[in-house]
Amino acid sequence: MDKKKEEHWIHCPICRAKTHTKVDPDTVLLNFPLYCPKCKRSIRIGVINLKMVVNDEPGKNVD
Numbered sequence: 001m002d003k004k005k006e007e008h009w010i011h012c013p014i015c016r017a018k019t020h021t022k023v024d025p026d027t028v029l030l031n032f033p034l035y036c037p038k039c040k041r042s043i044r045i046g047v048i049n050l051k052m053v054v055n056d057e058p059g060k061n062v063d
């Protein structure tokens with residue numbers, strides 16, 4: 001069976017621009033420092049089953 005693997009770009013939760021990070025449907029990211037080249041900010045995210053969650057931890061700077 002020849003299956004095409006789906007890939008999805010992660011978009012910045014701040015400015016909604018496409019980042020340089022791709023994920024597959026089976027990718028799991030926990031506390032991942034996502035950098036956005038457009039707004040030049042980093043934010044910690046989690047991705048499970050192609051659903052992204054922003055980690056809101058006050059007092060922790062990613063930069």
